[in-house]
Amino acid sequence: xxxxxxxxxxxxxxxxxxxxxxxxxxxxxxxxxxxxxxxxxxxxxxxxxxxxxxxxxxxxxxxxxxxxxxxxxxxxxxxxxxxxxxxxxxxxxxxxxxxxxxxxxxxxxxxxxxxxxxxxxxxxxxxxxxxxxxxxxxxxxxxxxxxxxxxxxxxxxxxxxxxxxxxxxxxxxxxxxxxxxxxxxxxxxxxxxxxxxxxxxxxxxxxxxxxxxxxxxxxxxxxxxxxxxxxxxxxxxxxxxxxxxxxxxxxxxxxxxxxxxxxxxxxxxxxxxxxxxxxxxxxxxxxxxxxxxxxxxxxxxxxxxxxxxxxxxxxxxxxxxxxxxxxxxxxxxxxxxxxxxxxxxxxxxxxxxxxxxxxxxxxxxxxxxxxxxxxxxxxxxxxxxxxxxxxxxxxxxxxxxxxxxxxxxxxxxxxxxxxxxxxxxxxxxxxxxxxxxxxxxxxxxxxxxxxxxxxxxxxxxxxxxxxxxxxxxxxxxxxxxxxxxxxxxxxxxxxxxxxxxxxxxxxxxxxxxxxxxxxxxxxxxxxxxxxxxxxxxxxxxxxxxxxxxxxxxxxxxxxxxxxxxxxxxxxxxxxxxxxxxxxxxxxxxxxxxxxxxxxxxxxxxxxxxxxxxxxxxxxxxxxxxxxxxxxxxxxxxxxxxxxxxxxxxxxxxxxxxxxxxxxxxxxxxxxxxx
Numbered sequence: 001x002x003x004x005x006x007x008x009x010x011x012x013x014x015x016x017x018x019x020x021x022x023x024x025x026x027x028x029x030x031x032x033x034x035x036x037x038x039x040x041x042x043x044x045x046x047x048x049x050x051x052x053x054x055x056x057x058x059x060x061x062x063x064x065x066x067x068x069x070x071x072x073x074x075x076x077x078x079x080x081x082x083x084x085x086x087x088x089x090x091x092x093x094x095x096x097x098x099x100x101x102x103x104x105x106x107x108x109x110x111x112x113x114x115x116x117x118x119x120x121x122x123x124x125x126x127x128x129x130x131x132x133x134x135x136x137x138x139x140x141x142x143x144x145x146x147x148x149x150x151x152x153x154x155x156x157x158x159x160x161x162x163x164x165x166x167x168x169x170x171x172x173x174x175x176x177x178x179x180x181x182x183x184x185x186x187x188x189x190x191x192x193x194x195x196x197x198x199x200x201x202x203x204x205x206x207x208x209x210x211x212x213x214x215x216x217x218x219x220x221x222x223x224x225x226x227x228x229x230x231x232x233x234x235x236x237x238x239x240x241x242x243x244x245x246x247x248x249x250x251x252x253x254x255x256x257x258x259x260x261x262x263x264x265x266x267x268x269x270x271x272x273x274x275x276x277x278x279x280x281x282x283x284x285x286x287x288x289x290x291x292x293x294x295x296x297x298x299x300x301x302x303x304x305x306x307x308x309x310x311x312x313x314x315x316x317x318x319x320x321x322x323x324x325x326x327x328x329x330x331x332x333x334x335x336x337x338x339x340x341x342x343x344x345x346x347x348x349x350x351x352x353x354x355x356x357x358x359x360x361x362x363x364x365x366x367x368x369x370x371x372x373x374x375x376x377x378x379x380x381x382x383x384x385x386x387x388x389x390x391x392x393x394x395x396x397x398x399x400x401x402x403x404x405x406x407x408x409x410x411x412x413x414x415x416x417x418x419x420x421x422x423x424x425x426x427x428x429x430x431x432x433x434x435x436x437x438x439x440x441x442x443x444x445x446x447x448x449x450x451x452x453x454x455x456x457x458x459x460x461x462x463x464x465x466x467x468x469x470x471x472x473x474x475x476x477x478x479x480x481x482x483x484x485x486x487x488x489x490x491x492x493x494x495x496x497x498x499x500x501x502x503x504x505x506x507x508x509x510x511x512x513x514x515x516x517x518x519x520x521x522x523x524x525x526x527x528x529x530x531x532x533x534x535x536x537x538x539x540x541x542x543x544x545x546x547x548x549x550x551x552x553x554x555x556x557x558x559x560x561x562x563x564x565x566x567x568x569x570x571x572x573x574x575x576x577x578x579x580x581x582x583x584x585x586x587x588x589x590x591x592x593x594x595x596x597x598x599x600x601x602x603x604x605x606x607x608x609x610x611x612x613x614x615x616x617x618x619x620x621x622x623x624x625x626x627x628x629x630x631x632x633x634x635x636x637x638x639x640x641x642x643x644x645x646x647x648x649x650x651x652x653x654x655x656x657x658x659x660x661x662x663x664x665x666x667x668x669x670x671x672x673x674x
Contacts, residue, residue, distance in 0.1 A: 235635065246258055261299055264633040315386070350369070381396060411471055432498075521585075538620060605619075
């Protein structure tokens with residue numbers, strides 16, 4: 001081991017020296033330094049060689065890094081300069097083509113104008129000036145008795161709507177401080193009270209089959225309609241993200257529920273997307289129908305629900321788009337539903353296995369509900385007309401003829417159940433326009449209109465039924481004396497009214513529009529006021545599923561009373577549906593305003609931030625409406641569709657003289673002579 005004693009014995013430490021000899025050429029001031037380039041190079045090289053390898057590596061890295069940064073900076077500055085130059089040129093070109101249009105902070109929609117304002121003041125929202133087409137009416141293709149062709153004129157409308165929506169999204173950034181935060185953090189649209197602008201958005205020329213009188217100026221999409229489109233897209237986002245291809249979205253748990261396993265929400269929403277002009281969403285859904293919608297599966301489906309949602313949705317989409325894919329799918333499901341009619345009485349069973357080709361009643365009874373067996377006719381009749389196969393219409397017409405001749409009615413009012421073996425009404429003495437009977441009355445009128453107003457038995461049954469409603473089911477509430485439709489059970493009147501009954505004002509108005517008694521419209525006006533009050537008198541501004549009306553004035557009581565078991569809201573469409581008919585036939589703006597209130601309350605209490613809307617359990621508790629975690633397919637198929645049509649001032653957007661809506665809001669053509 002090395003020690004201090006050893007160090008002392010070694011003696012004094014040894015010193016080392018370095019000797020440097022300078023030649024004359026190296027001595028400063030001795031003539032070696034002459035500031036020449038050669039001397040400087042040799043000097044710099046000597047200093048470089050004197051650096052350690054690490055120092056030289058660091059210096060080289062820094063030089064390389066600076067070189068790369070210089071190249072990137074040059075590229076970035078070049079792009080920025082190029083962008084500025086191009087932007088300046090574009091602004092000059094745009095200013096020449098569209099005088100007065102500024103690229104910065106564009107207006108979403110022009111301010112309302114006076115009646116005598118110049119309607120041509122606002123050009124199309126396009127940066128390149130297209131050739132000006134002749135004015136045409138907006139809406140789906142003109143329908144003939146034969147199968148329609150694809151109408152390509154809607155492509156430009158889709159693109160125009162998309163351009164308007166992009167401008168609206170930009171403007172929304174400036175309005176966020178006016179938004180309201182809902183109970184689950186959802187952003188509510190600010191109150192958009194601007195009336196539709198008077199500018200006209202031109203569209204391509206329609207096919208020559210359109211009559212000259214149909215060539216009308218289209219009415220542009222307005223702000224309220226854009227709010228509906230935004231609501232649809234929010235709902236669709238939730239469905240696409242968490243339930244794609246499944247029946248229904250569960251927005252809170254970010255999952256889905258299955259009923260038939262046939263993509264009910266997607267099929268129900270197809271024609272809604274087409275009417276809204278949502279081209280990209282429609283094409284994506286069409287691909288699913290083409291590649292993934294398969295009916296050859298061992299599953300029981302409800303005849304009524306699958307007819308109005310799937311068959312009706314496919315037929316409607318075929319008529320609007322002209323795409324034969326949807327007709328082929330409609331024929332497939334139509335054929336698979338036919339075993340339901342193989343009963344002793346020809347009254348169809350409620351359930352069909354579309355894979356095995358068998359049908360059966362519910363496990364607990366051999367009865368079917370009257371509404372279900374009499375509300376499939378529009379769809380099957382139309383399928384026969386399109387395919388030339390009369391079996392579909394023959395089956396459903398036999399049902400209507402059978403019901404027409406049955407005893408057990410009360411001044412045209414029918415019981416709720418019918419036996420599939422005997423063909424007779426059961427549970428006699430109970431009459432309602434709510435669940436299990438409602439759409440029977442609706443389809444009496446609509447079949448008559450669909451067939452060209454020639455089937456007098458249907459009209460007779462409808463007129464007799466409305467008289468029965470007036471005689472047995474109409475009452476007035478206290479204190480506001482609202483006219484409502486109650487129920488009759490074995491001679492005893494009940495002041496109970498389902499929200500489902502709110503289809504009736506629209507149906508009455510449709511009948512009056514088609515030449516029926518004028519007092520039907522008066523009754524419609526009274527009933528739609530009642531349906532609106534079913535929303536307005538509730539704490540959340542949303543109607544419960546069922547209400548009971550006060551027949552006697554009581555201090556501190558409203559007209560509407562709600563029982564705990566009835567206070568849920570399923571996002572139903574019936575009131576909005578009737579508001580649409582009432583506005584279309586009267587032009588009274590209050591119906592649009594009422595619908596706007598309902599849409600805002602849907603946004604406030606049912607919208608889920610991550611996508612979708614949910615039904616709720618308690619419309620009386622604004623602080624916690626108790627979400628049910630389910631978005632019914634009819635919210636996209638009916639409720640939002642009727643909202644959009646309600647806010648439109650274009651009577652040719654689904655013209656009610658050319659189309660009839662099935663009970664799931666799928667428009668089908670009114671038949672005209674070939």
